[in-house]
Amino acid sequence: MKSKAAISIILFITPIFVACSQDVKLKQYIAKGEELYLANCIHCHQADGSGLAAVIPPVNSDFSIKNKAFSICVIKNGLQGEIEVEGQTYNGNMPSVAFTDLELAELITYLNNSWGKQESITTISEVEDALKNCR
Amino acid sequence: MKNSILIIIAVFSLSCSSIRKKEVLPVLGRYEVIEKTIDGKKTYDSIPHTIADFSFLNQDSMIVDNDFLKGKAYIADFFFTSCPTICPTMKKQLLRVFDKYKHEKDFAILSHTIDPKHDTIPLLKDFSERLGVTGGNWHFLYGTQEEIYSIGEKSYMLIAGEDSSAPGGYIHSGAFILVDDQKRVRGIYDGTDVDQVNILLIELDLLLNEIKSRN
Numbered sequence: 001m002k003s004k005a006a007i008s009i010i011l012f013i014t015p016i017f018v019a020c021s022q023d024v025k026l027k028q029y030i031a032k033g034e035e036l037y038l039a040n041c042i043h044c045h046q047a048d049g050s051g052l053a054a055v056i057p058p059v060n061s062d063f064s065i066k067n068k069a070f071s072i073c074v075i076k077n078g079l080q081g082e083i084e085v086e087g088q089t090y091n092g093n094m095p096s097v098a099f100t101d102l103e104l105a106e107l108i109t110y111l112n113n114s115w116g117k118q119e120s121i122t123t124i125s126e127v128e129d130a131l132k133n134c135r
Numbered sequence: 136m137k138n139s140i141l142i143i144i145a146v147f148s149l150s151c152s153s154i155r156k157k158e159v160l161p162v163l164g165r166y167e168v169i170e171k172t173i174d175g176k177k178t179y180d181s182i183p184h185t186i187a188d189f190s191f192l193n194q195d196s197m198i199v200d201n202d203f204l205k206g207k208a209y210i211a212d213f214f215f216t217s218c219p220t221i222c223p224t225m226k227k228q229l230l231r232v233f234d235k236y237k238h239e240k241d242f243a244i245l246s247h248t249i250d251p252k253h254d255t256i257p258l259l260k261d262f263s264e265r266l267g268v269t270g271g272n273w274h275f276l277y278g279t280q281e282e283i284y285s286i287g288e289k290s291y292m293l294i295a296g297e298d299s300s301a302p303g304g305y306i307h308s309g310a311f312i313l314v315d316d317q318k319r320v321r322g323i324y325d326g327t328d329v330d331q332v333n334i335l336l337i338e339l340d341l342l343l344n345e346i347k348s349r350n
Contacts, residue, residue, distance in 0.1 A: 044223045052223045053230065054265040095219055 026121045033110025057085040060115035073134035101127045160321040185318040186290040191276035194260040209243040211312045215250035216262045221309045225326040237271035244273040
């Protein structure tokens with residue numbers, strides 16, 4: 001009887017614990033991603049993620065959710081030439097930054113959970129998969 | 136007792152507000168003392184620092200020089216189009232100024248590129264259009280490296296020198312320099328700081344009123 005109760009308690013608590021730790025991990029990724037954004041991205045893409053007119057594309061839209069793999073490649077490798085974001089064509093030169101896979105995951109998680117966006121965590125394995133298929 | 140406290144508070148708040156609000160903008164920079172001879176007598180006069188004469192081409196290959204700026208106040212800044220550091224923020228802030236004053240005939244914005252090797256006139260034209268600047272009083276100025284550095288360092292008192300170790304290959308100040316219709320510097324603001332640009336917007340109104348009262 002006692003062991004049954006213990007098992008049911010464990011069964012009850014474990015999902016909560018897992019959910020909580022996932023939540024904590026998401027918050028950690030967002031916090032670390034914000035640091036990376038402030039250090040590397042904010043000058044061009046601005047504090048509100050709005051970019052600059054038709055010179056620098058915004059990062060506050062859901063572009064980086066819809067085109068996550070592409071966005072990971074661009075952040076890692078930089079971008080030269082045209083890109084269309086939210087119906088506007090941009091033609092600038094984004095420098096590459098030597099981010100680690102973890103940092104890329106944190107940064108994408110930050111972007112996709114800021115300025116009203118809400119998405120789940122982007123994992124390191126998602127980043128690794130994306131980087132294998134960069135054009 | 137109560138009344139005297141109220142009076143003290145009133146006096147304090149009045150004196151504070153008069154300190155905070157400028158009514159006439161100061162003339163900045165070092166004054167130069169010159170010697171004059173009037174009626175055989177030697178006298179001394181101090182004249183304020185002024186911006187030296189210049190002539191640059193804008194994004195439409197139009198000459199922007201002292202004649203063109205006659206009777207106008209202007210804001211000068213230094214940037215380059217491929218700059219990955221403070222320039223986009225400065226341009227974002229200048230867009231705020233431009234949006235408010237683009238139809239003001241007594242005003243201009245002069246953005247000097249410090250990278251003429253890369254920022255050609257057609258490229259400056261493309262950049263200005265991408266910013267949404269058409270048919271207004273915002274001029275993206277092209278000149279040789281020497282001309283830019285000379286006017287930047289000697290007249291605007293800021294650093295616009297080449298430094299290959301800095302991101303983008305150049306260092307430059309993020310300052311917006313407000314110059315009046317008599318080529319005198321009347322304000323210097325941090326172009327990367329929203330609050331400073333808010334002050335600039337207020338002080339520019341003061342200066343435009345001053346110029347209108349002169350004309």
